[in-house]
Amino acid sequence: MAKILLEMKKITKTFPGVKALDNVNLTVEEGEIHALVGENGAGKSTLMNVLSGIYPYGSYEGDIVYNGEICNFKTIKDSERLGIIIIHQELALIPYLSIGENMFLGNEIGKKYSIDWDRTYARADELLRTVGLDENSHTLIKDIGVGKQQLVEIAKALGKNVKLLILDEPTASLNENDSRNLLNLLLEFKKQGVTSILISHKLNEVSYVADKITIIRDGATIETLVKGKDSIDEDRIVKGMVGREITDRYPKRESHIGEVTMEVSDWTVYHPLYSERKVCDKVNFNVRKGEVVGISGLMGSGRTELAKSIFGKSYGTNISGTLKINGKEVKLNTVRQAINAKLAYVTEDRKGDGLILSSPIYINNSLAKLDKISTNNVIDKDKEILVAKEYKEKLNTKCPTVMQNVENLSGGNQQKVLLAKWMFADPDIMILDEPTRGIDVGAKYEIYLIINRLVAEGKSVILISSELTEILGMSDRIYVMHEGRMIAELPVEKANQEVIMSCIMKENNKMGNGYAKN
Amino acid sequence: MQRIKSFLKENTMLIVLILATIVFQILIVLNDKGSLLNPHNVSNIIAQNSFVVILATGMLLCILTGGNIDLSVGSIMALCGAVTGTLMITMKVNMYVAILVCLLVGTIIGALQAYCIAYVEIPPFIVTLGGMLMWRGVAQVILDGQTRSPFPDSYLKYFTSFLYKTDNSARLLTVTLCIAAIICILFILLEIMGRTKKIKKGYSVASMPAFLARLIVISAAILYFSYLLGNYKGYPVVLILIAVIVIVYSYFTSNTVPGRYLYAMGGNAKATRLSGVNTKKMLFFAYTNMGFLCAVAALVCIARFNSAAPSLGTGYELDAIGACFIGGASAYGGVGTVGGSVIGAIFMGVLNNGMSILGVDANRQMVAKGFVLVAAVAFDVISKRKVTTVKKQKPNKTQATA
Incomplete structure (x- = not known):
């Protein structure tokens, strides 16, 4: 049996009002490709954020054992130092910098006050060849497609001496060819001893590359399927992912x-x-x-x-x-x-697209249909406040007064304000x-x-x-x-x-x- | 107690202004240099700062849309002044026609820049930086580097004279105070009517003592201020112009639908757009309006200096921007009031005036002004942060779950 590289033991992570992870266990052996599957919001990304130190030590319960040692990561830097590299679904590349500059951002080659660009680009080209990307490292990121950008991210990870590579939905925005290439690359890395954790919705891809599949549902690990031992066809995985009764x-x-x-x-x-x-x-x-x-x-x-x-x-x-x-x-x-x-559209992004956080509830409440409380473009502020109070009662929004700024409300109450805003628009x-x-x-x-x-x-x-x-x-x-x-x-x-x-x-x-x- | 605390927090800059006035007054009296609050000087402060108040009002609207500033205001003033001076003095055009042309030129330049900002989507900083150079240059060309003066008396009387002219000082004071009393009574009547209307409709109103305190403080301020002015030459005409502009724009920003949209887009432009607001139109309006107010300020300014010079308005953009930020406007937009900007403008005016009386040399004055600008805003930011940080923690955490 291979050496155990990573063990996450009884990880529990709570956000106010929500238990995102509940006693999750995950064991990854050295040199394997371990897939993590589950519905949206099941807790896969949260688990990986705990592992990489985005949620620092102390904000969760449980232990991370990496290479036999308990790790207390406070920042991403801490986990990267040990070779744990995470590649997020949303690529974190800067469009107007070159491939080379992006690859060594935060990890620059040379002295602190004088970056060695020659070595940077030489090393970058070398790494690009390893991932099979035929591009010059001086090319700007914006000029290459998403598929190639994904490869640059992987090359960037290699530049940091990756031991454990975590990929969050790497093929979500790739076409068939690029996806296939990427998966083959993972298999190639496996031969070189790099361990990978792969989060994916595309179960056929998972069956293709994964050695083990851990299924997460509602913030808990349900089961781990091992290739060659358990059946890992898609129906079996789907059953694990959704096998919950509707109460x-x-x-x-x-x-x-x-x-x-x-x-x-x-x-x-x-x-x-x-x-x-x-x-x-x-x-x-x-x-x-x-x-x-x-x-x-x-x-x-x-x-x-x-x-x-x-x-x-x-x-x-x-x-x-x-x-x-x-x-x-x-x-x-x-x-x-x-x-x-x-018609009304209540956005999914209540903070970004929906509410004016720095404004009081009553102002948000009436923004979509101000003509209802104004005559000749003059707002009747008293009526506005009264209407906001009505909706507060109707939707049971918990807030001291409607003069309260929306940013001080909890997520659920913000959502109610957003709903009220659009209900007000009739x-x-x-x-x-x-x-x-x-x-x-x-x-x-x-x-x-x-x-x-x-x-x-x-x-x-x-x-x-x-x-x-x-x-x-x-x-x-x-x-x-x-x-x-x-x-x-x-x-x-x-x-x-x-x-x-x-x-x-x-x-x-x-x-x-x-x-x-x- | 809680109410007093929140009152203090909401009116920090007003209190700072009053404190600064008192400090200067004490320093000036101690140094035996006369008085900051002597009638002549108060009248002077108004005349000196009238255009800053006008510009700050327009600037506030731009800042509200999302922290966008207009650097070209001083240059637009110079150009408007140059056009008016040339028309009125060199070409002897009818005064009213010249004024109209001046306002039109300002508005058109404003609209031009506004179009580039709102519809071509060039960042306001760039457009107005370009405008700052360009319009100043055009003004130089029009004036050929010369200064035009003097303006006809019929023009000057509109902007530099006083409301009621008499040689009898006792009578002047009486008339001024009578006008003040009428203003107070009108103000009190309007407030009472508003209150009874609210009560009738079942809306919540401020408590009776708070209401009375408000009436008394504001009336007393009007009376005291008028008393000072009455001891000199009465109400300057420019004061009335400023009062009208401030009242109109205050009402516009706080009580009308387009005013609300300005605040909303500064708070969250995406959400405002998704609420059916044409944010481009609002941005266009704010910058066009700025051009118009530049023309108004130019009219006041050339009358005060009795000349149209190519250097007119140099550095005024910074005074106007400073006034808004001292007055509590947010550098990200969405927060700020016309009243606050007026307080900011007067604050800067008092600072200038007080230091001049004290005999501080101009170079040191610049240092002091710069320092005060940063300190005032820092004070405001820190005092506001204390209120919100405690409550803010919660949503920050939920953000992580989203």
Whole structure:
């Protein structure tokens, strides 16, 4: 039996109100490729952040044993010194610096006050050859594609004398060829004795390279499958990933579904920067009065982009397709037009796109529809505050007064303020994008109650969520989106986690289909 | 107690201004150099700082949109002054036509820069830095490097004269105080009407003692100020102009929908855009308006100096920007008030004036002003941080889960 390189013992990490990791154990042997799989939000990334010191020692419970020693990493530097290198899903390269400069950023060759550029670039070229990247190290990062950037990240890791390489969804934005190359590179490294931890949603890739697969679900390790001992086909992995019973975490409601209120057909959207890249590809869907329609899919499947592009073209270029509201075709070119057409989009990024954190609750509450509380453009501030109080009561937002700045509220209460803001705009159709992301279980339940109340009032709700159980628990009908396309429409009775997951996995395996268009 | 504390925190700069005034007054009296608060000097401070107040008001709107500043204001003033001087003095054009042309030129230049900033999306710093050089140059060309003067009396009387002219000083004081009393009564009536309306509609109002205290303090301030002015030559006409501008822009920023949008986009531009606000239009408006106010300031300025010089307004952009930041505007946008900027402008004015009376030489004055600017803002930042850090910790942690 090979030497154990890394052992994470009983790791528990809590955020206020949420237990992100609960007694997680992970054992990695030297020279193996260890895959970590699980749903979005299961805790994979959190675990790797604990390992690499992003969450410093002391902010979690449990022990990290690396090379037989207990490690107390306080910063990323500490873990990097021991050769633990993490490559994040979002690449951390600086576009206007050259490949060489990026590779040795924070790890410069030469003296402290005089960088040896000749040696830097020579070493960079050498490392680029090791990863099979045929580029000059003087080339700027912005001039090479994402696939090559991913390789630069790996070369950068090699430059730091990597012993344990952690890759978080390395192939998420790569096409088939690049993915295959990258995986082969991992196998090559394995021969040279580098140990890797691979986080991936693409289970076929996992089966291809991994020696062991650890499944994480709801912040706990479920099982570890060993190649050659256990069966590691995709069905087996999926079962492990989603094998959880739906309990009554979702409030019941009686559905009274009426006419179609919004219908989207052949909706195609291109990426705003890379205008040849299709983000949504001939999407068709509709929603009815009093109905909750769930849109499921992995991160990056184009759900948010779809919603934003419908909402007054606030995302994407070259948008085509028809949008019908109450049977009539409408053109919504600005957000204002969308709001006036009684559409609302509640963003997934409440801090970045949703709220003005430095402003009080009442100002946030009315921003989307100030004409409701103003005459001739003059705001009736007293009425504004009164209205904000009403919504505070209605949604049970916990805050001392509505004069409180939003930044001082907890995530769940911020989410309620955001919902209140859009309910105040009097929409008929509400698109809720990840409405429960990062909030605790109690607040989630309250948000679900609000959703039920909205549809009981006859509104239509489109629920976008990465949590399958949430989609299954709340929706009347479910669409599955993947790589910018709607790949399935399921009534909730016929849907379960296995069905949805296997829809996605099947699409994933048709590699080439979706990628070619990128 | 809690209420007093929060009052102090919200009005730090006003208190600092009052303290600075008192300190200067004591120093000046001790050095036997007269008095900061003597009627003539108060009138002087107003005249000296009128254009800074006007510019600071416009600058605040730009800063609100996201910490964007306008470096070109001094140069736009010079150009507007040059155009007006040439029209009025060299070409003997009708005064009102000249004023109108001046305002138009300012607005058009503002709109030009605003277009580059809002729609071409060139950073404001660059556009206005370019403008700073360009408009100053155009002013030089128009004036051919010369200074135009003097302006006709009919023009000067609008900006440099006093409201009520008489040789009888006792009578002047009485009239001035009467006007002050009328202003106070109007103010009190408006406040009471507002309060009763609120109570009738069931809105919450400040407690009776707080309400009365507010009325008394503000009325007393108006009366005392008018008393000082009445002992000299009465209300300067420029004061009325400033008062109108300040009141209009205060109301605009705090009570209207577009005003609210300015604050919102400074707080979070992305969220504001997703709330259906045309943020480009707001940015365009802020910079166009700045150009307009530059023209107004230029009209006041050339009247005060009774000449249109190519060097007019040099360095005023920094006074205006400084006034806004001293007055509590955030360098990231979204925070700040017109009233605060006015206080900032007066603070700088008192500082200049006090040091001049004390006989501090100009070079040292610059050192002191620079130091005070940084110190004032540092004080503001630190006092605000104390309030928020304790509460902030919580959301910071939840951020990690998101």
